[in-house]
Amino acid sequence: MTKTNPGRFFEDYAIGQTIRHAVPRTVAEGERALYHALYPARHALYSSDEFAISCGLDGSPLDDLLAFHTVFGKTVPDISLNAIANLGYAQGRWLRPVWPGDTLRAESQVIGLRPTSNGQAGVVWVRTTGLNQVDEAVLDYVRWVMVRKRDAASPGPDPVVPDLAPAVEAADLLVPEGLSFENYDFDLAGEPHRLSDYAIGETIDHVDGVTIEEAEHMLATRLWQNTAKVHFDATHRPDGRRLIYGGHVISLARALSFNGLANAQMIVALNAGAHAAPCFAGDTVCAWSEVLDTAPTQAPGVGAIRLRLVATKGDSAAMTLRDADGKYLPDVLLDLDYWALMPV
Template sequence: MSKTNPGRFFEDYRIGQVIRHAVPRTVAEGERALYHALYPARHALYSSDDFAANCGLEGSPMDDLIAFHTVFGKTVPDISLNAIANLGYAEGRWLLPVWPGDTLRSESEVIGLKENSNGKSGVLYVRTRGINQVGEVVLEFVRWVMVRKRDAASPAPEAVVPDLARVVAPADLVIPEGLDFSDYDFDLAGEPHRWGDYAVGEIIDHVDGVTVEEAEHMLATRLWQNTAKVHFDVTAREDGRRLIYGGHVISMARALSFNGLANAQMIVALNGGAHANPCFAGDTVRAWSEVLDKAETAVPGVGALRLRLVAHKGGAGDHRLKNAEGKYAPEVLLDLDYWALIPV
């Protein structure tokens, strides 16, 4: 009997099933340093204990996307090892800061199943929670993936498609305890732009571009313990190319957004997202953002911006998103909708 794990297939899931993912991970300061080496990340709250303390926190927490990638990576062997594509996200919320020394584990609940018409695959919906060493949920999100069937002749389950919120309501945003931007240092943060300086509908071109390197994306994907074959094994795809992990593109685009959104310090919700087209080594990633909405919070000096972050491999200043048929332009890599906290 084989002791190796081939991963789960579509027919291995059932509604209500809860999967406790293996290998908890303790994150430390070295994780932050490596993250900032992989991406041009320089938001001040995640770079300086003194700056974070001036904003009312006990110190600098781990970058919000370090928490996301760590929690996401735990799920891959059970959820997406046999996936064809990661299709989308919804209802994501960061509930507690993750601090150096915290240990994170992940659990996923199956909330939807729908077989595709070809009978060879289906769409799996899961709600994943990241849990720290004392049992607190620090992060939650829904994602859906297209997963291969082991046997096309297997009977289709009853279709269940969850009704997911299009956007996390501002009232449901969780502001970290103690956070206070009333004495915010704009000089040290790098830009003077406040909540009131942004207008709904405004487009911000983040100007800079970064060319993705093969070694860097594989190092990053190993860092998150993401085991999906398509990121490492050139025989896993018919074109013989390693697919860049979508989270690598998310982090690259978020880091590039510093130029124009340096004060959008913390991601607190993920409303939706699509990995529109594949990214490969050699592609140069650029980014632009659109302000979709604004919201006040009850916390001193803290406002929220709802932002669309688009990563693309087009030329500088290229703001194309979809074509006349409503499909993503081939240059678009990522379309991400999120809430971030910014000083008022």
Template structure:
């Protein structure tokens, strides 16, 4: 027996400044688009209809913003998180260009921080991952940090480097897709009358609907993004025989559910931060609520930016997030902080 297989990297294998060229570029198109709509109750009109997208100044309907995220993220898994104990956080995520059917995406990560934990057995690795299309243009970049096992607990700790990451992107950092224009926006076709000016900072919205999730669905989704982390697929990978649902599946489900109340938050353009608060398993019923965190104008015609907290739960009361101890309640699955574009 030979060892040609990939056992994944351990904490010692990362050094600040390293560039990781992730494998398996991927051409995405009409099939991924349809599967995204079959796997999530996605209804944002700009990602559903070529005509609607054209009425907003785009040449056609791009692939959903989270298709870009999942595809770019999935490629980084074999090099970044195969031996990860936990996916700790995201920051500075920016969508830089729409992904069109037929585009080919690849991913590259740069190691921007390493810090060994005090237990000596694990460490935290910070990477900035970029998604790049067939023209060499960046479509997305974001920072994430993960806790990774050490191969050898006796290996010396590296000098700690912890990047200085902002709590949120400034609205001026957001990139608006070329041509986007919401001045002729059709609110009736979009599904709700509420415009940017109708949302107040501090406002909270219960998205009402729930979806009970199944093993076949989350595995199909996760494979579609070529994310091969075994905990999602193999019942023998965890002691209790359960398959852990890819956190991105929860993000997409919650974002789709948020249509009911945020139908006009058409495009995600910034990811300020996010925590996968508790594991999600098949049989859980995912619900979502949102809180308006900030609002800003943009230079694009008719286009406002809205900063939202999106919380996914598997039960409990809406709007409950943390217990008295300051920790996430056990029924909270996701706490995501993002910027979206909305008609003024």
């Protein structure tokens, strides 16, 4: 009898089930430095304790995506080891900053199940919560994946499909306690643009690009303790290529978006996300953004901007998402919809 983790199959999930994911993780200065080495991250609030203090925080929190990847990584052995496809994200919110020295763990609740029509697999929806060492939730999000069945002949459960909002309402965004952009230093932040300078529908080509190396995405993916074999083992696919963790592309695109969105400081919600195409080492990742919405918040000087962040393979200048049939263009790697906080 094997002692290794075979992963869960579709039959192993039930509505309402809560899964406590393994291996809590203390994240600190070292993870912060690595984040800056792995991604061209320059948002000032995550780069400088002094800048963060000038914004009313106690110091610089760890990058919001570092928190996301750490929590996500914990779920992989229980949720996506046998996944055929990572289908989507919804209703994600960052609930409080993660500080250096915090220990993160994760729990997921099964909120939806639907067998596929061919009976070979099923879609599983989970709401995952990341918690810190005093059991405060730091973020939560819904994710759904297609998971293999152990036995194609096994009867499927009654389908339950959760009702998911297309986006987090602006009124539901949580602004970290104490945050104020009233003394915001635009020079140090890197760009003069404030929320009122962005128009809904505006698109921004972030210009820069990064060609990905195998070592980089593997260092990152290991750092998040994401164990999915396909990211690390070149013998796993017939073509000998390692599939890059989708979150690596998210972080890369977000960091590239500094150039034009330097003041979109904190990510507070993940509305939706699609990994439109696989990414491999050797690909040059570029990014563009579209302003989807703006909203005020209660915090002094702080507004919210809803952005579509698109990662492309190669040049992002065309800033076109879909073809005439509504399908993603072949160079689109990622289509992410999120809310960030920006000085008004």
